[in-house]
Amino acid sequence: MHTAATNQLVLYDTTLRDGAQGEDIHFSLSDKLRIAKRLDEFGIAYIEGGWPGSNPKDFSFFSQVKSLNLKQAKIAAFGSTRKAMLAVEEDQQIRLLLEAQSPVVTIVGKSWLLHVLEVLRTSEKENLAMIRDSVQFLKSHGREVIFDAEHFFDGYKSNKEYALQCIKAAEEAGADFIVLCDTNGGSLPWEIGQITSEVCSSCKVPIGIHTHNDGELAVANALWAIKSGARQVQGTINGYGERTGNCNLISVIANLELKMGQKVLPDGKLKELRELSLFVDEIANVRPNPKAPFVGRSAFAHKGGTHVNALQKLLRSYEHIDPALVGNHRRILVGELSGKSNIVLKAKELGIALEENNPNIQRVLNKIKELEAKGYEFESAEASFALLLRKLLSPYPSFFHLLEYHVSIRQLPSKNYKVCEATIKISIHGERVYTVAEGDGPVHALDRALREALVKFYPAIGQLRLEDYKVRIIDSTEGTASSIRVWVESTDGKEIWSTVGVSHDIVEASWLALFDSIEYWLLKKTENG
Numbered sequence: 001m002h003t004a005a006t007n008q009l010v011l012y013d014t015t016l017r018d019g020a021q022g023e024d025i026h027f028s029l030s031d032k033l034r035i036a037k038r039l040d041e042f043g044i045a046y047i048e049g050g051w052p053g054s055n056p057k058d059f060s061f062f063s064q065v066k067s068l069n070l071k072q073a074k075i076a077a078f079g080s081t082r083k084a085m086l087a088v089e090e091d092q093q094i095r096l097l098l099e100a101q102s103p104v105v106t107i108v109g110k111s112w113l114l115h116v117l118e119v120l121r122t123s124e125k126e127n128l129a130m131i132r133d134s135v136q137f138l139k140s141h142g143r144e145v146i147f148d149a150e151h152f153f154d155g156y157k158s159n160k161e162y163a164l165q166c167i168k169a170a171e172e173a174g175a176d177f178i179v180l181c182d183t184n185g186g187s188l189p190w191e192i193g194q195i196t197s198e199v200c201s202s203c204k205v206p207i208g209i210h211t212h213n214d215g216e217l218a219v220a221n222a223l224w225a226i227k228s229g230a231r232q233v234q235g236t237i238n239g240y241g242e243r244t245g246n247c248n249l250i251s252v253i254a255n256l257e258l259k260m261g262q263k264v265l266p267d268g269k270l271k272e273l274r275e276l277s278l279f280v281d282e283i284a285n286v287r288p289n290p291k292a293p294f295v296g297r298s299a300f301a302h303k304g305g306t307h308v309n310a311l312q313k314l315l316r317s318y319e320h321i322d323p324a325l326v327g328n329h330r331r332i333l334v335g336e337l338s339g340k341s342n343i344v345l346k347a348k349e350l351g352i353a354l355e356e357n358n359p360n361i362q363r364v365l366n367k368i369k370e371l372e373a374k375g376y377e378f379e380s381a382e383a384s385f386a387l388l389l390r391k392l393l394s395p396y397p398s399f400f401h402l403l404e405y406h407v408s409i410r411q412l413p414s415k416n417y418k419v420c421e422a423t424i425k426i427s428i429h430g431e432r433v434y435t436v437a438e439g440d441g442p443v444h445a446l447d448r449a450l451r452e453a454l455v456k457f458y459p460a461i462g463q464l465r466l467e468d469y470k471v472r473i474i475d476s477t478e479g480t481a482s483s484i485r486v487w488v489e490s491t492d493g494k495e496i497w498s499t500v501g502v503s504h505d506i507v508e509a510s511w512l513a514l515f516d517s518i519e520y521w522l523l524k525k526t527e528n529g
């Protein structure tokens with residue numbers, strides 16, 4: 001009797017184990033617990049928490065995750081089959097798998113003869129015994145056991161009989177799922193499809209799929225395996241993982257639910273997809289990929305005037321799905337190619353009603369042209385554009401007045417030390433505020449001084465963070481001297497927005513970009529309550 005329901009397709013997340021093996025991904029214990037909780041709330045069926053045999057942090061995860069009282073997800077501990085020529089009950093790594101006390105244990109084993117002989121340096125027979133003993137032992141301790149057949153597709157291609165013997169050994173020993181792994185990530189979708197369907201027809205145990213993205217095919221490969229009979233799909237949020245990453249569960253989920261008619265999430269959860277993606281990036285301290293399909297900020301961004309015009313008539317014309325289904329939204333970009341349609345749609349996005357024949361539209365277009373000639377670029381600085389529109393179409397009172405600012409750089413070559421100091425004087429609600437702050441450069445120093453000046457009046461400004469900035473020298477079409485464009489990206493932990501400032505002077509350009517960033521946040525905050 002298998003523990004898993006055989007016909008229901010289930011999601012298996014390995015962000016905390018395989019995903020954590022990605023370059024630059026580091027999770028603390030509390031990071032891992034927060035992610036596990038979020039994945040459970042989202043409706044992921046299995047959460048692989050780590051490898052208890054590999055480090056103490058992973059081991060403590062399993063004791064602490066119990067106190068989270070997860071609603072529905074099953075926690076899986078990950079390990080490998082027993083060592084060669086060692087009794088299973090004497091294998092320390094297997095013992096730790098039991099001590100983790102997770103309801104599910106996933107063990108990886110060899111199914112490619114080349115690895116058995118050359119890497120493990122053991123015999124064909126011993127490897128089969130290792131699989132059988134390990135699965136049986138864990139089953140006898142009441143665990144749901146998932147067997148990951150490592151390098152299965154490569155193994156199957158080079159020695160089909162032996163690869164099948166490996167998974168038969170796991171099946172006979174009572175495994176609840178057998179997962180076919182494209183460990184090196186080099187297989188093609190049709191190969192995965194054919195092999196998966198051959199395996200499905202010869203096994204009674206439900207089959208799962210675990211793919212890597214080395215050929216940029218991890219998602220396609222997983223979907224094809226599902227179409228060919230796989231009932232479990234393994235992957236990571238945002239495709240984190242070693243080398244080029246694992247199968248991205250975000251894209252898998254969206255495709256399954258929206259394109260393949262496969263329900264894998266509880267009702268109403270799909271629209272949290274973007275939020276989940278951003279949440280995990282935030283914890284991992286990874287900059288969200290703007291081009292991420294479905295959830296990236298550019299996923300539904302439209303720029304070309306003809307596209308925007310067509311979108312106004314029929315949204316379907318240039319969008320493969322309604323962005324709201326996955327919690328994303330449409331963005332109309334403005335810039336040189338802008339026509340009146342872009343302005344109308346953009347204004348609508350900002351909650352400003354505007355008819356196409358409104359004479360103010362021409363004013364906006366003229367202003368954009370004028371600023372672009374100076375070196376402004378609004379395509380990647382939407383918040384500055386939103387403010388520009390608001391100022392021209394429905395003005396709002398200013399939040400504070402700048403009286404003066406000053407930036408100086410102090411060099412102490414003997415100490416190899418360089419610091420930027422900014423002072424700011426502003427007037428706010430009739431009060432004069434004067435602050436000084438240090439930073440790594442003018443943008444950083446001004447940002448700190450400005451926020452310090454405002455924190456008394458807007459305490460929530462403490463959540464605001466300068467995420468990134470770029471300084472660029474540009475040739476403006478005005479002739480004369482070249483200008484400097486400063487681009488700033490800010491976040492309050494929930495939203496990310498970008499602003500821009502242009503001047504002949506780097507300090508002024510920095511100030512303009514920062515001013516827009518803070519003003520944008522204040523405006524949104526006061527309007528959304």
Ligand SMILES: [Zn+2]
Pocket residue numbers: 018183210212246
């Ligand atoms: Zn893997």
